[in-house]
Amino acid sequence: MSNNLIEIRNLSVSFPSEAGVVQAVRDVSLDIRAGEVLGIVGESGSGKTVMSLAMIRLLARTASVSGSIIHDDVDLLQLSDDAMSKYRGKEISMIFQDPLSALNPVHTIGRQIIEALQIHSEMNKSDALKRAIELLEIVGIPRPAERAQSYPHEFSGGMRQRVMIALAIANRPKVILADEPTTALDVTVQAQILDLLKTARDMTGAAVVLVTHDLGVVAGLVDRVAIMYAGKIVEIGPVEEVFAQPAMPYTIGLLRSIPRIDTVGSSRLTSISGAPVSPINLPEGCAFVPRCPAASDVCTVKTPELVSLSPTRMTACVRQGEIFALQDAGKLFQTGPVHVAPEITSDEVTLEVRGLTKTFPLMKGVLLRRQAGSVYAVDGVDLVLRRGRSLALVGESGCGKTTTLIEILNMVAPESGTISILGRNVAELSRSERLGMRKDLQIVFQDPFASLDPRLPIGDAIAEPLGNFGMSKADQENRVRELLELVGLNQSQASKYPNEFSGGQRQRIAIARALALNPQIVALDEPVSALDVSVRAGVLNLLAELQEKLKLSYLFVSHDLAVVQHVADDIAVMYLGSIVESGPVRDVFAHPKHPYTQALLSAVPIPDPKIERTRTRIILQGELPSPANPPSGCRFHNRCHVRSTLSPELAEKCSVVRPEMLKIGTGAVACHAPLK
Amino acid sequence: MNATTETVEKRLTRMALVRKRFARNKLAVAGLVILVAMFVLAFVGPFFGKHSWDSLDFFSLLQPPSKEHFFGTSQIGGDVYALTLRGLQKSLIIGILVAIFSTGLAAIAGGFAGFYGGKVDRSVMWIIDALLVLPSFLIIAVMSPWFRGRTWLIFVVLLAAFGWMITARIVRSATMSLRERDFVRAAIYMGIPARKIVFRHLLPNVASILIIDATLNVGGTILSETGLSYLGFGVQPPDVSLGSLIAEGTASALTYPWLFMFAGAALVLTVLAVSFVGDGLRDAFDPGSAMGKKL
Numbered sequence: 001m002s003n004n005l006i007e008i009r010n011l012s013v014s015f016p017s018e019a020g021v022v023q024a025v026r027d028v029s030l031d032i033r034a035g036e037v038l039g040i041v042g043e044s045g046s047g048k049t050v051m052s053l054a055m056i057r058l059l060a061r062t063a064s065v066s067g068s069i070i071h072d073d074v075d076l077l078q079l080s081d082d083a084m085s086k087y088r089g090k091e092i093s094m095i096f097q098d099p100l101s102a103l104n105p106v107h108t109i110g111r112q113i114i115e116a117l118q119i120h121s122e123m124n125k126s127d128a129l130k131r132a133i134e135l136l137e138i139v140g141i142p143r144p145a146e147r148a149q150s151y152p153h154e155f156s157g158g159m160r161q162r163v164m165i166a167l168a169i170a171n172r173p174k175v176i177l178a179d180e181p182t183t184a185l186d187v188t189v190q191a192q193i194l195d196l197l198k199t200a201r202d203m204t205g206a207a208v209v210l211v212t213h214d215l216g217v218v219a220g221l222v223d224r225v226a227i228m229y230a231g232k233i234v235e236i237g238p239v240e241e242v243f244a245q246p247a248m249p250y251t252i253g254l255l256r257s258i259p260r261i262d263t264v265g266s267s268r269l270t271s272i273s274g275a276p277v278s279p280i281n282l283p284e285g286c287a288f289v290p291r292c293p294a295a296s297d298v299c300t301v302k303t304p305e306l307v308s309l310s311p312t313r314m315t316a317c318v319r320q321g322e323i324f325a326l327q328d329a330g331k332l333f334q335t336g337p338v339h340v341a342p343e344i345t346s347d348e349v350t351l352e353v354r355g356l357t358k359t360f361p362l363m364k365g366v367l368l369r370r371q372a373g374s375v376y377a378v379d380g381v382d383l384v385l386r387r388g389r390s391l392a393l394v395g396e397s398g399c400g401k402t403t404t405l406i407e408i409l410n411m412v413a414p415e416s417g418t419i420s421i422l423g424r425n426v427a428e429l430s431r432s433e434r435l436g437m438r439k440d441l442q443i444v445f446q447d448p449f450a451s452l453d454p455r456l457p458i459g460d461a462i463a464e465p466l467g468n469f470g471m472s473k474a475d476q477e478n479r480v481r482e483l484l485e486l487v488g489l490n491q492s493q494a495s496k497y498p499n500e501f502s503g504g505q506r507q508r509i510a511i512a513r514a515l516a517l518n519p520q521i522v523a524l525d526e527p528v529s530a531l532d533v534s535v536r537a538g539v540l541n542l543l544a545e546l547q548e549k550l551k552l553s554y555l556f557v558s559h560d561l562a563v564v565q566h567v568a569d570d571i572a573v574m575y576l577g578s579i580v581e582s583g584p585v586r587d588v589f590a591h592p593k594h595p596y597t598q599a600l601l602s603a604v605p606i607p608d609p610k611i612e613r614t615r616t617r618i619i620l621q622g623e624l625p626s627p628a629n630p631p632s633g634c635r636f637h638n639r640c641h642v643r644s645t646l647s648p649e650l651a652e653k654c655s656v657v658r659p660e661m662l663k664i665g666t667g668a669v670a671c672h673a674p675l676k
Numbered sequence: 677m678n679a680t681t682e683t684v685e686k687r688l689t690r691m692a693l694v695r696k697r698f699a700r701n702k703l704a705v706a707g708l709v710i711l712v713a714m715f716v717l718a719f720v721g722p723f724f725g726k727h728s729w730d731s732l733d734f735f736s737l738l739q740p741p742s743k744e745h746f747f748g749t750s751q752i753g754g755d756v757y758a759l760t761l762r763g764l765q766k767s768l769i770i771g772i773l774v775a776i777f778s779t780g781l782a783a784i785a786g787g788f789a790g791f792y793g794g795k796v797d798r799s800v801m802w803i804i805d806a807l808l809v810l811p812s813f814l815i816i817a818v819m820s821p822w823f824r825g826r827t828w829l830i831f832v833v834l835l836a837a838f839g840w841m842i843t844a845r846i847v848r849s850a851t852m853s854l855r856e857r858d859f860v861r862a863a864i865y866m867g868i869p870a871r872k873i874v875f876r877h878l879l880p881n882v883a884s885i886l887i888i889d890a891t892l893n894v895g896g897t898i899l900s901e902t903g904l905s906y907l908g909f910g911v912q913p914p915d916v917s918l919g920s921l922i923a924e925g926t927a928s929a930l931t932y933p934w935l936f937m938f939a940g941a942a943l944v945l946t947v948l949a950v951s952f953v954g955d956g957l958r959d960a961f962d963p964g965s966a967m968g969k970k971l
Contacts, residue, residue, distance in 0.1 A: 409865050435867045438865065438866060438867035439867075441865075442866070443862065443865050445858040445861075447858060450857050450858040450859065451858035451859050451862055453859040453876075453877050453880075453881070454881065454963060454964075455690075455880040455883070455961060455962070456690055456876070456877070456880070457688065457689070459687040459688070459689070460689055460690050464863070464866065464868065464876070465867075465868070468867060468868050468869075468872070469867075477686075477687060480687060481687075491687075494687040494688075495687055495688035495692075495693060497963030498963070499963050499964055500963075510862075513866075
């Protein structure tokens with residue numbers, strides 16, 4: 001045997017379903033080499049998770065599996081479940097996406113690690129406890145001896161994922177499977193966890209299989225990458241080579257469709273048409289044909305197999321030779337016209353927020369509930385949005401950005417501060433004026449599966465606001481048709497229910513509905529984060545196009561800085577309920593003035609291995625503190641990486657005096673020691 | 677998936693789509709046809725019989741079905757054909773009206789309580805709990821002298837008024853979770869009034885519960901209505917209903933089956949037809965159901 005730890009040969013996994021047999025994994029062969037980090041990249045439904053679950057034999061009983069997975073001359077697929085248990089955790093261990101459901105809520109962390117240790121080795125309880133505490137220390141849990149006595153709910157998301165990693169490396173496995181280990185986490189925490197995964201790999205020498213949809217994560221961590229589409233590996237090779245010159249059209253499109261934080265000036269993204277296929281009743285031929293710009297007749301004849309392109313790389317594409325030889329393969333895909341950032345033609349302010357505050361009462365007691373304090377979800381937020389421009393409100397989860405958005409949309413007088421829409425203070429609006437104002441401010445939600453009524457045909461859904469504002473039936477018909485065309489959908493689809501559309505199409509419908517009343521401001525609440533990577537670009541391009549055409553002002557709420565860089569003109573960075581930095585996106589991204597902005601920017605992975613591996617990142621300590629008990633002074637001071645370099649007096653000031661927003665250059669920053 | 681053949685065609689609204697999907701369901705259409713046929717039979721049928729429901733033929737007591745008496749005769753010489761149709765008239769209307777009223781009341785009360793929450797919710801819940809605790813038969817018994825001699829529609833209202841509470845609670849909890857969904861929030865931010873949100877977004881999404889409830893109520897009401905007749909209102913002897921015919925005929929079901937069989941068959945047919953229609957409606961409202969989709 002070579003240095004292959006695991007050899008997967010002709011693995012196929014299928015599930016029965018009402019619609020037909022779902023071929024989740026189709027005839028995949030793959031080697032996992034000792035000590036490598038292998039990235040498996042794919043969109044939802046590509047079979048990447050199913051494949052990793054098959055390796056550790058955790059698939060549902062209904063799955064029918066064929067092929068072989070050889071480890072140490074043993075075919076894991078032939079083992080009984082009991083025999084397989086000897087391998088799980090000991091030889092192959094797994095890190096799941098959601099660490100909350102992967103840990104048992106009724107046992108302490110320490111006990112769960114001790115259990116994992118004692119199952120695979122003869123170890124008495126005190127030794128196991130000692131080792132458990134050691135492991136917790138390795139993964140960076142502060143005060144490990146104490147924290148071992150805590151229950152999972154007492155940990156934050158990032159800490160739980162650290163515990164999962166401790167569990168995974170407890171028995172020094174040869175392979176660690178990590179299934180989207182950072183998807184549920186914020187970027188600054190993601191950077192910490194990725195760092196930790198590297199450490200874990202170095203310490204145990206285990207091979208890491210990183211299953212993810214995020215090409216940026218892959219670029220930074222992975223040695224070899226396998227791209228999956230519709231249950232098959234379509235391209236595999238060293239990450240630098242694949243990223244530098246992809247050979248399969250899907251890879252090419254995918255790499256070009258993702259917004260990058262490091263591109264200067266915003267160009268339209270390459271978009272792959274259509275939506276990912278569902279792996280049910282797939283016809284013979286390449287599954288990517290309907291979306292492929294290079295598809296020809298030969299592609300539909302036979303399902304392409306993985307064949308060698310070079311000694312290190314393999315591709316499953318009939319025309320790989322031709323495509324690989326192309327000088328600029330990216331031209332294959334259609335790119336929209338270059339997005340010109342709108343010059344500030346008018347200084348007209350469409351939305352202005354001053355000193356917005358929103359608190360939630362903190363209740364205590366079981367029988368007699370009384371207010372014990374207040375959670376400052378939003379604490380003095382200022383925003384200015386101008387006509388025809390996009391303002392991005394960014395921050396990590398829990399920083400209060402969604403609460404801010406809801407306060408604005410509610411259009412009622414806030415607890416303190418003012419909200420003015422189109423020059424009118426919402427506190428002074430009468431009932432009927434407020435209703436009229438709703439026409440001018442509309443919202444597109446994050447999850448298009450929840451934001452459309454499943455039982456209302458989409459035509460009715462788009463017509464709903466029109467009818468509400470008294471448009472005649474005939475005019476409604478015309479407007480619905482017009483709107484569907486505007487967002488790139490066929491008018492004959494108006495009589496269909498939302499469940500007949502893909503995620504990207506649904507988001508287009510939600511956009512059409514928001515635009516129905518010709519609003520002047522559109523609030524976009526993470527409009528692409530629930531969508532598959534390959535369809536995001538299409539929706540983002542559409543939003544940019546609509547903004548130019550209709551002179552819309554966008555209030556863009558997001559945690560994804562790469563997307564923000566792409567669509568927004570101005571940015572406001574939020575931390576723990578207040579704005580820490582604001583200004584034009586270009587200036588803020590090029591020269592962040594607040595340490596938090598700087599850390600946030602450096603935590604965003606760039607989908608380019610060359611850049612990603614050479615740049616230095618700032619890894620913040622700890623996680624977002626609870627807004628119920630915010631730190632004194634500057635709220636960021638206890639995580640600030642700059643503070644330790646400051647003079648003692650200034651560092652003291654950070655922890656005592658809360659900084660005010662001060663204008664510096666084109667932007668404003670709330671920091672006692674702004675970066676140059 | 678036949679988008680290619682379509683040109684600019686008229687957009688179908690939800691009601692049009694639901695009608696179209698309902699029409700595709702053969703069983704549901706059959707149920708509707710049966711129901712209509714039962715109504716026609718109940719109101720037109722008596723003209724074809726040779727006896728009226730309140731005339732007695734003393735020369736033929738307990739006779740099996742014949743040309744003279746299509747469904748036979750009863751112990752006192754009543755024509756079972758005429759009696760059954762007379763009973764069917766009453767029971768069909770009572771059953772269907774009560775089902776619609778009580779489910780409708782449940783939908784409105786539960787829907788608004790769930791959507792508004794707060795004070796509205798608390799007062800609706802108080803009424804529901806009060807009605808659930810009070811013994812409905814006792815109240816009706818106490819009130820019955822006042823109802824005596826008035827129209828039987830009061831009877832329908834009473835039956836409905838005591839039958840909606842459990843469903844309202846189910847609808848309320850379902851709407852409470854729906855209220856938090858983004859599509860409801862989107863409607864609020866579009867300025868859609870609460871009344872329209874409840875009827876357009878919330879209730880269609882709990883339609884399955886409501887339809888099943890209404891379907892079950894039809895059969896249940898027809899049978900339970902006899903119980904109330906003992907208390908002296910509703911359908912009073914010598915007038916008959918399907919319920920009272922079945923109740924009287926059950927005793928002699930084996931010896932004189934025609935006394936019971938025809939009324940029983942009418943009830944079974946009604947309930948069956950209603951449940952076919954209910955299933956059809958449920959599938960027509962549910963975009964996920966395979967039944968509505970296939971052509």
